[in-house]
Amino acid sequence: MKIVIFGSGNGSNFQALVEYIKNNIEIDLVGVICDKPGAYILERAKKLNVPAHLIDYKKYSSREEAENVIANLIVEKGIDYVLLAGFMKLLSPQFVNRFCNQIINIHPSLLPNYPGINSIKKAYENRDKYIGVTTHYVDGGIDTGKIIFQDKIKVNYKKTLDEITKEIHNIEHNLYIKTLQKLLQIHQQRD
Numbered sequence: 001m002k003i004v005i006f007g008s009g010n011g012s013n014f015q016a017l018v019e020y021i022k023n024n025i026e027i028d029l030v031g032v033i034c035d036k037p038g039a040y041i042l043e044r045a046k047k048l049n050v051p052a053h054l055i056d057y058k059k060y061s062s063r064e065e066a067e068n069v070i071a072n073l074i075v076e077k078g079i080d081y082v083l084l085a086g087f088m089k090l091l092s093p094q095f096v097n098r099f100c101n102q103i104i105n106i107h108p109s110l111l112p113n114y115p116g117i118n119s120i121k122k123a124y125e126n127r128d129k130y131i132g133v134t135t136h137y138v139d140g141g142i143d144t145g146k147i148i149f150q151d152k153i154k155v156n157y158k159k160t161l162d163e164i165t166k167e168i169h170n171i172e173h174n175l176y177i178k179t180l181q182k183l184l185q186i187h188q189q190r191d
């Protein structure tokens, strides 16, 4: 099964996935696509020997043009799944429809609650009993699309937002690995 990861920032999910894939010969991580020059995910890719493609949207006349470059890469390389891991560019409906059921995202909230940015902070400030993480298929909306898995922690409000955020990131990594295993199952059943 061939996958590509898209990211814009820190890349901790990317790293967790790479470490899992290293020991799994059935999954081929073809590369990482990043839209942000200088993002830490690019440094991680270099250290982990994963081919990185920088697609700086500013260098293209439109989002569609940048997405065409990405779409060509996906088709040329025969990618089965695109895993978004902190990719901050909104993908156009055309792109999403073209790769329907092939694009997966991870979001740090118990969707449908708190789509968009600052979800952990919003849940924490709302003093929600549980804060969680969701993996889901990507459709045309922001953090909508069919849910694959969720996981959550019971929040101890003696802990700071920073501490809770770290805990959430840790459960994210495991949830994304579990999601990847599920995608592999789906892929193998299809073949």
Ligand code: GRF
Pocket (backbone or CB within 6 Å): 007, 009, 010, 011, 012, 013, 014, 085, 086, 087, 106, 107, 108, 172
């Ligand atoms: C994660 O919280 C993920 O859920 C969200 O963006 C963040 C990416 O973190 N979509 P990282 O770049 O994987 O460290």
